Amino acid sequence: MFDAVVYRQNVETAAEAIRARIGLAPRIGLILGTGLAELAEKIEAETVIPYEEIPGFPLSTVESHPGRLLVGTLAGVPAYALQGRFHLYEGYDAPTVVFPVRVFGALGVDTLLISNAAGGMNPLYRKGDLMLLSDHINFQNANPLVGPNIDDWGDRFPDMSAPYDEELQRIAEEKALEEGIKLHRGVYVSVTGPNLETRAEYRMLRAWGADVVGMSTVPEVIAARHMNMRVLAVSVVTDECFPDALAPVSLEEIIAAAGKAEPLLTRLMSAIVSTIGA
Numbered sequence: 001m002f003d004a005v006v007y008r009q010n011v012e013t014a015a016e017a018i019r020a021r022i023g024l025a026p027r028i029g030l031i032l033g034t035g036l037a038e039l040a041e042k043i044e045a046e047t048v049i050p051y052e053e054i055p056g057f058p059l060s061t062v063e064s065h066p067g068r069l070l071v072g073t074l075a076g077v078p079a080y081a082l083q084g085r086f087h088l089y090e091g092y093d094a095p096t097v098v099f100p101v102r103v104f105g106a107l108g109v110d111t112l113l114i115s116n117a118a119g120g121m122n123p124l125y126r127k128g129d130l131m132l133l134s135d136h137i138n139f140q141n142a143n144p145l146v147g148p149n150i151d152d153w154g155d156r157f158p159d160m161s162a163p164y165d166e167e168l169q170r171i172a173e174e175k176a177l178e179e180g181i182k183l184h185r186g187v188y189v190s191v192t193g194p195n196l197e198t199r200a201e202y203r204m205l206r207a208w209g210a211d212v213v214g215m216s217t218v219p220e221v222i223a224a225r226h227m228n229m230r231v232l233a234v235s236v237v238t239d240e241c242f243p244d245a246l247a248p249v250s251l252e253e254i255i256a257a258a259g260k261a262e263p264l265l266t267r268l269m270s271a272i273v274s275t276i277g278a
């Protein structure tokens with residue numbers, strides 16, 4: 001059974017350990033997903049903390065995720081960046097998956113920017129395109145808020161009428177236009193994974209109203225909204241999931257596609273952070 005008292009203590013201990021090692025007090029947190037960890041290179045790091053040096057922090061088991069926390073400035077604005085995230089398919093429970101988001105909350109982060117790799121189901125989307133999340137569907141059989149509610153963090157029944165901040169979406173669209181970056185806007189559906197979907201599943205998820213599908217992000221967004229953070233998330237379309245013309249796809253291809261889109265995403269995120277921080 002989930003022990004909220006111990007969990008909260010662990011979050012606070014981790015936050016203290018981080019605070020003790022840094023001079024900055026960023027209000028912005030970034031989560032860098034599959035193949036996108038290089039966005040971190042644009043961060044002028046004051047401190048780099050491997051996850052294993054943060055007490056209670058889970059460790060990444062996925063090769064494409066290095067597993068360290070960067071504290072520094074992006075476009076001159078103080079920010080934390082998680083280079084490597086945790087997924088349900090690794091075997092972590094939902095509270096563990098969102099542990100870093102809880103630590104961000106304890107550190108005073110009020111704005112969370114997330115990137116992820118996702119399969120494109122909207123037939124207008126192409127591999128390498130970017131999509132701003134306007135909404136999501138939680139189709140993972142898990143929720144990080146299950147168990148006793150920690151009232152100091154947020155409500156028992158948090159509102160989800162607008163999980164993705166409208167003002168941040170507006171800024172993202174404005175910056176995309178300025179930078180000449182094509183940015184779709186659509187719905188992300190989360191699955192547990194780790195297998196990709198069958199044709200029948202893609203057909204179903206598309207019929208539900210989702211534009212892309214992925215294995216992350218939704219638990220983190222739920223925890224962040226629980227703590228009343230503003231959230232913005234962008235997907236990189238790494239493969240085309242059209243059920244009537246589906247080709248096999250490998251993790252290598254997904255990572256390569258994410259890597260190719262990375263310069264665009266880096267430019268977009270830097271422009272957004274610079275605007276928020278101004």
Ligand code: HPA
Binds near residue numbers: 119191214215238239
């Ligand atoms: N399905 C689920 N997750 C994914 C996909 C996909 O097709 N592509 C990248 N992440």
